[in-house]
Amino acid sequence: MIGGRMSADRTSGCELERLLLLIYPDELGSDELHELRVHLTLCERCADVHAELEAVAAQLDLLPDPQMSRDERRELLVQVISATEPDDPDLRAALDLVGVDLEEDLRATLREGVLARVGLSAEDEDFSDLEGALDLVVAPALNEDARAALREGVLARVDILARVNLASDFANEDFSDLEGALDLVAAPALSEDARSTLREGVLARVGLAVSDAVQDATRTAVEPALDLLSAPALSESARVELQGEVLAKTGAGSGAGSGAPRGGLLLRFPGWAMAAAAALLLAGSAALFTAAPWIDSPRNTTQLAFEEAEILVRGSDELQVAHLAAARDRLQRVVLAGSSESGGSESGGLDPASLKRARRELVALDALRLRGEPSTHSQDIDAVPTREDPESFLRTKREVLELYPESLAALFVLTRYFEMAALRDEPVARRAVATPAQVSQALSTSLGASLETLRERDAQALLLKASDAELKKRFSSSLVRSIRQALLIQRGLHAERSGDRAAALAWYQQVDSQTQTRAAEIARDLLQAAAK
Amino acid sequence: MSDDPVQDLALAFRDGDQEAFVQLVEDLQDRFFRLAYRITHDHDAALDVAQDAFVKIHARIDRWDGHSRFTSWAYRVVTNMAIDLLRKQKRETKAREARALEQPEVVEDKSESSIVAEERALLVNQVKAAIEALPPGQRAIVALRHYEGCTLKEIAEIRGCALGTVKSTLHQAFRSLRRTLGAEVLARAGQVAA
Numbered sequence: 001m002i003g004g005r006m007s008a009d010r011t012s013g014c015e016l017e018r019l020l021l022l023i024y025p026d027e028l029g030s031d032e033l034h035e036l037r038v039h040l041t042l043c044e045r046c047a048d049v050h051a052e053l054e055a056v057a058a059q060l061d062l063l064p065d066p067q068m069s070r071d072e073r074r075e076l077l078v079q080v081i082s083a084t085e086p087d088d089p090d091l092r093a094a095l096d097l098v099g100v101d102l103e104e105d106l107r108a109t110l111r112e113g114v115l116a117r118v119g120l121s122a123e124d125e126d127f128s129d130l131e132g133a134l135d136l137v138v139a140p141a142l143n144e145d146a147r148a149a150l151r152e153g154v155l156a157r158v159d160i161l162a163r164v165n166l167a168s169d170f171a172n173e174d175f176s177d178l179e180g181a182l183d184l185v186a187a188p189a190l191s192e193d194a195r196s197t198l199r200e201g202v203l204a205r206v207g208l209a210v211s212d213a214v215q216d217a218t219r220t221a222v223e224p225a226l227d228l229l230s231a232p233a234l235s236e237s238a239r240v241e242l243q244g245e246v247l248a249k250t251g252a253g254s255g256a257g258s259g260a261p262r263g264g265l266l267l268r269f270p271g272w273a274m275a276a277a278a279a280l281l282l283a284g285s286a287a288l289f290t291a292a293p294w295i296d297s298p299r300n301t302t303q304l305a306f307e308e309a310e311i312l313v314r315g316s317d318e319l320q321v322a323h324l325a326a327a328r329d330r331l332q333r334v335v336l337a338g339s340s341e342s343g344g345s346e347s348g349g350l351d352p353a354s355l356k357r358a359r360r361e362l363v364a365l366d367a368l369r370l371r372g373e374p375s376t377h378s379q380d381i382d383a384v385p386t387r388e389d390p391e392s393f394l395r396t397k398r399e400v401l402e403l404y405p406e407s408l409a410a411l412f413v414l415t416r417y418f419e420m421a422a423l424r425d426e427p428v429a430r431r432a433v434a435t436p437a438q439v440s441q442a443l444s445t446s447l448g449a450s451l452e453t454l455r456e457r458d459a460q461a462l463l464l465k466a467s468d469a470e471l472k473k474r475f476s477s478s479l480v481r482s483i484r485q486a487l488l489i490q491r492g493l494h495a496e497r498s499g500d501r502a503a504a505l506a507w508y509q510q511v512d513s514q515t516q517t518r519a520a521e522i523a524r525d526l527l528q529a530a531a532k
Numbered sequence: 533m534s535d536d537p538v539q540d541l542a543l544a545f546r547d548g549d550q551e552a553f554v555q556l557v558e559d560l561q562d563r564f565f566r567l568a569y570r571i572t573h574d575h576d577a578a579l580d581v582a583q584d585a586f587v588k589i590h591a592r593i594d595r596w597d598g599h600s601r602f603t604s605w606a607y608r609v610v611t612n613m614a615i616d617l618l619r620k621q622k623r624e625t626k627a628r629e630a631r632a633l634e635q636p637e638v639v640e641d642k643s644e645s646s647i648v649a650e651e652r653a654l655l656v657n658q659v660k661a662a663i664e665a666l667p668p669g670q671r672a673i674v675a676l677r678h679y680e681g682c683t684l685k686e687i688a689e690i691r692g693c694a695l696g697t698v699k700s701t702l703h704q705a706f707r708s709l710r711r712t713l714g715a716e717v718l719a720r721a722g723q724v725a726a
Binding site: 057066 | 659677
């Protein structure tokens with residue numbers, strides 16, 4: 001008898017429960033386990049019961065271990081995140097609105113295309129969804145509300161998926177083509193401009209694949225463009241022209257990437273001037289990133305990389321695509337570093353808010369780039385800043401501020417606005433940057449209080465730039481000079497475009513009056529050009 | 533910081549870190565699915581339960597006190613949802629039981645290995661049917677103890693009942709399984725396993 005409870009001739013329910021625990025030995029202490037095992041050798045009935053229980057357990061082990069497939073895991077992650085994301089109702093509403101003015105099959109195509117896209121991995125690159133979206137260009141126009149909801153919803157989805165992809169180590173997924181295609185969905189009836197933009201976008205995509213010298217990828221990339229040939233909205237001549245260009249792009253020995261600029265990125269300023277200014281910014285910021293001795297933590301590195309990206313992005317619709325790409329790469333590096341360290345200790349990891357901003361920035365940067373082209377588009381003509389009406393400029397960029405309120409692009413828009421306001425209000429003083437008071441006033445009157453966070457952050461950022469003492473405290477003097485000179489050149493170019501030649505000359509002269517640097521040479525050239 | 537990374541992630545998420553939630557989904561989705569499957573015996577239903585459980589956890593994270601084990605709290609959500617689903621689908625489940633008990637046709641000239649495979653498949657179906665015949669609460673406890681490796685104490689926490697109740701429920705489940713499967717099946721299981 002064990003502890004007075006187990007007997008050879010009687011096995012009660014209570015004792016059965018104890019026998020059952022033998023199946024799960026982690027439930028018993030070593031003494032109790034030993035005691036029960038000894039008892040089994042003495043009690044035939046309990047030994048039989050135990051054998052039966054073991055047989056039941058063995059039967060349970062026969063059932064196969066259920067497994068989720070890779071696709072199911074990914075789908076579950078996507079569904080959960082989209083269902084818990086604050087923007088989710090917009091997405092669902094947007095997807096539901098897709099059908100407002102579309103035929104059933106077109107609606108299904110867009111829905112499937114978008115969903116397929118967001119479910120794709122980098123490994124399974126496939127352009128069929130782009131193809132579907134492009135096909136929709138010929139569909140009857142969506143009404144204004146549906147269009148806006150669709151666009152915002154899908155962009156929100158893209159943002160969600162960017163995070164999902166990062167979590168799944170697909171950090172390099174590029175959604176710019178999807179965004180471009182979605183922009184075109186909003187085209188009322190494929191106007192000439194929209195068609196032109198579409199053509200540029202498709203050719204850019206082709207160029208991308210050709211430059212990668214992957215024949216299969218090239219073939220796949222061309223398919224959407226070729227499908228456009230059958231789009232009824234294109235005229236016969238346009239169709240022939242597009243076909244010719246596509247074939248030229250994809251012909252044997254096509255000279256990877258040596259043809260027309262990708263993505264139809266049209267520069268507004270003389271290429272040599274902006275390239276020089278951007279090169280200075282790039283060099284200065286690169287040095288900033290790599291040489292600053294006070295970088296002592298991943299968090300500082302992240303912040304620093306943001307500043308660097310900011311410098312590169314400041315003229316995002318003016319600088320060359322290479323510099324935008326450099327900014328994007330920098331952000332990607334930050335995000336990847338953040339992802340790889342996400343499982344690290346709290347003290348050594350990156351600031352989650354900064355990491356989130358960097359991820360959003362990757363999407364925002366491409367969106368802004370695509371939205372800003374081409375320069376001949378009517379919206380962009382309106383967007384050219386003028387001395388007289390900085391508020392109208394701000395209004396034209398309101399979408400950027402509202403869609404990406406925490407983005408560097410938003411900071412760029414605001415900075416430009418203050419520069420314009422300064423030019424208008426105080427052309428003689430030519431203050432270096434807006435004061436925090438101006439920041440506060442302008443934001444409160446133009447955008448309301450909903451961007452409180454942005455206001456605070458940008459006020460700090462602008463204040464930092466305004467203070468030479470602060471800059472010198474943090475950076476080497478040569479670095480400060482490089483950045484300042486580049487910014488001065490940029491301001492001069494901006495003033496010139498705004499029609500204030502006197503202000504532009506003054507900015508250039510400020511650079512010229514400083515030490516003999518490459519920037520000073522550029523400024524002298526600009527002075528001569530402006531004088532003509 | 534604790535020794536349990538899932539606990540740390542859950543605490544971070546409770547403090548508002550959405551990235552931590554994404555990581556939690558990544559880390560726990562297999563376990564949620566497996567547990568839900570063990571209770572529902574339905575692949576699609578298990579996927580739905582796992583997904584809905586994460587959404588529910590996201591919405592109700594403030595109800596977790598932060599001191600108890602997060603996985604216990606989360607398992608309670610999954611288990612309850614799976615049991616609720618089972619109860620709703622009671623009629624469908626009975627139909628599945630009937631299908632599971634259908635025996636494959638006897639085909640002549642089979643190799644020895646295919647006979648063993650068929651025997652095994654038949655046994656699996658019989659075990660599945662026997663489990664599906666258990667009340668949902670017993671099924672959940674078998675899933676948590678036998679397949680998920682939770683201790684009886686943890687199961688008591690997950691199910692929100694006394695330890696003694698868990699012990700007796702598990703015992704009842706085994707007794708039911710033994711009765712349903714019968715001596716012949718149990719003996720055959722031993723042969724197949726061997």
